[in-house]
Amino acid sequence: MTTATLEHPTTGKHAPDAVCAAAVDIARAAAVEEVDAASIGEHIGVEVDGERVLTHLFECTDAGYVGWRWGVQLVRASRAKDVSVNDVFRVAGPESICAPEWVPWAERLRPGDLGVGDLLPAAPDDDRLALALEDALSESPLIEWGLGRPRVLSHIGRTEAAERWYDGDAGPQSPHARQAPAHCASCGFFLPFAGGLGQGFGGCGNEFSPDDGRVVAVDHGCGAHSEGSALIAEIGPAPALVDEFTFEVVDDEPMEVIQGDDAAADYVTTADLVEP
Secondary structure, rough: EEEEEEEEOOOHHHHHHHHHHHHHHHHHHHHHHHHHHEEEEEEEEEEEOOOOOOEEEEEEEOOOOOOOEEEEEEEOOOOOOEEEEEEEEEEEEOOOOOOOOOOOOOHHOOOOOOOOOOOOOOOOOOOOEEEEHHHHHOOOOOOOOOOOOEEEEOHHHHHHHHHHHHHOOOOOHHHHHHHOOOOOOOOOOOOEOOOHHHEEEEEEEEOOOOOOEEEEEEOOOOOOOOOOHHHHHHHHHOOOOOOOOOOOOOOOOOOEEEOOOOEEEEEEEEOOOOOO
């Protein structure tokens, strides 16, 4: 039998009460009376809950509660010889399977979770949004006034969007962008945004691009650049590759005239390919 000593908030640590600790049979009988006896296994130990208060722990043998325990809390009054059963409950053990910690729905939501017919209105205090007139007056006269809309993106909202787009597939570090011949800023299919975000982002209008209809950064890119053919022409064709592992290439110089039986002259040059 193992004993754990817990710290009491006012009196400090308590030693297990000897009478309560010895009342294993009383604790088991209380558990059997409360639940099915078949689900109560071996006695594991006790945990001290306070002065003359402790909990006896028994294995839980239910198939659906692997690693869980049955707890029976006993208490003894001061100077009393008998113990009383305070509570019978099931508690998770260190190896038990438990549900993950509950997280509010608003914090569990992730991009892409919104389905057809779902509604996701922004909260009144959403810091990504600001009153249209208030935001325009406080930041820049170039920012839209949001006529017809009660709220527009706040400075926080614009910054978060720009960072999210730039660090994602729409930015310069995506696989397509790293292999592109040029940036979107010089592409004829690039549609710049209006307002402050237009300095760094726009939309793609090329149906053959993997980014068609999506937000892209000015320094993003792909293989469907409008001027891609001209850029390839500037580079020129790739140099010819000569296989020098199969044949040996030597200088082109005449060597000698060989007279054959029919008196025909065959000129042999070192430009001939000679197997090594």
